[in-house]
Amino acid sequence: MIEYTQKVGVLIRCLLCFTLVLPVDVRGQTRPVSTSASDVASLEGNVVDADTRQPIPGATVTARTESGNVSGEQIVPADGAFHFSLDPKQTYVLVTKASGYQPTEERLAFTSSYTNRLYGKLIRLKRADASTPASQPTASRQENAPRPTAPTQPAGIPPATNASAVAVRNTPPPLVAKTGETTQLRAIQFVQSKPDLLPEAQPALDQLLAFMQTNPSVEIELSGHTDNQGDFDKNMALSKERVDVVKKFLVKNGIKARRISTKGYGPTRPIASNSSEETRRLNRRVEMTVLKQ
Structure with a gap:
């Protein structure tokens, strides 16, 4: 009888140990380190x-x-x-x-x-x-001299450029984006307080156009953002007008309008402080989100 009691006691202690240890093991397995x-x-x-x-x-x-x-x-x-x-x-x-x-x-x-x-x-x-201009071959200076001026078309849409003009402007590398990704198109810049594109925006426009051409099934959303200076309602309208100008450029060059949606968020989504001009210009931007690949 004593031997039986001792065996039962050992069995109970084993069960208690198993009960105490098991949850730790299980919990440890349910918390893997993940990276996003x-x-x-x-x-x-x-x-x-x-x-x-x-x-x-x-x-x-x-x-x-x-x-x-x-x-x-x-x-x-x-x-x-x-x-x-x-x-x-x-x-x-x-x-x-x-x-x-x-x-x-x-x-x-x-x-x-x-x-x-x-x-x-x-x-x-x-x-x-600054008084000493960069030295270049004569041919290069001639190509750079007549750089396109600000767009003269309605709503600030610049004309499409040929390959040689794009090369001179040092076009950024091809754009690659996946579904759900948001990309800042910071190089697409506008005249202050207006929906008119600056000439320096042309390489980024050409890059975006090439992305839409080489990915014919892609659908995107263009979103416009401003700083908080000035009238709120005017900033909301301006941000929408600016991305509409980008859309018009793409449509003018053969991209179907249904592939591009536009939204103006004005100053409602800042990414930096609006306390200085240096940080405010970070908030003035155009973004692209791929909706469908």
């Missing part, structure tokens, strides 16, 4: 001469957080292109330097922590001796 694609976003752009728009090979681009931590540093190749993988939840300072040029610092922020990509970032460096 939204934890990393790409920043792509080019470093060019502010006057000639030609690439500056050998320029150094450094991306650091506002706290001073360096997230990446690159020496750009012959085409002036750079690419960083950054945390979209952070705000960065881009520091660009090149021999013979004035260094620049610029704040940069992604639209939100869900932004996947920011492309077409153009960093323009001025020569240290």
Whole structure:
């Protein structure tokens, strides 16, 4: 009888140990460490001469957080292109330097922590001796001299450009975006307080057009954003007018209107403070979201 009681006691203790240990094991298995694609976003752009728009090979681009931590540093190749993988939840300072040029610092922020990509970032460096223009072959100077002026068509829509003109403007690399991704089209810039495109926006427009042409089934949403300066209702209307101008450019060049929807958010979705001009210009932007691939 004593032996039986001892065996029962051992069995009970074993069951208690199993009961205490098992939940820990189970809980440990139900909490895997996961990573999300939204934890990393790409920043792509080019470093060019502010006057000639030609690439500056050998320029150094450094991306650091506002706290001073360096997230990446690159020496750009012959085409002036750079690419960083950054945390979209952070705000960065881009520091660009090149021999013979004035260094620049610029704040940069992604639209939100869900932004996947920011492309077409153009960093323009001025020569240290502004009175000495960059030396180029005569043919190149002739091509650059008659750079297209501001659009004369209604609603600020610029004319389509030929291949040689795009090459001179240093067109950014081909646009790639997946369904659900939001991409900042920061290079698409407008005249202040107007829905008229600046000539410098043309390369990014051509890039967007090429993306729509090479992906005939893609449907996108273009969203316009402003800072908080001025009348709220006017800013809402202006943001919608600006993306409508981009849509008209695409439609004019053969893209079906049904593939493009537009929305104006005005100042309601800022990505930076509106306390200074430096940060307000980050809020003035056009974004593209791929709705259907």
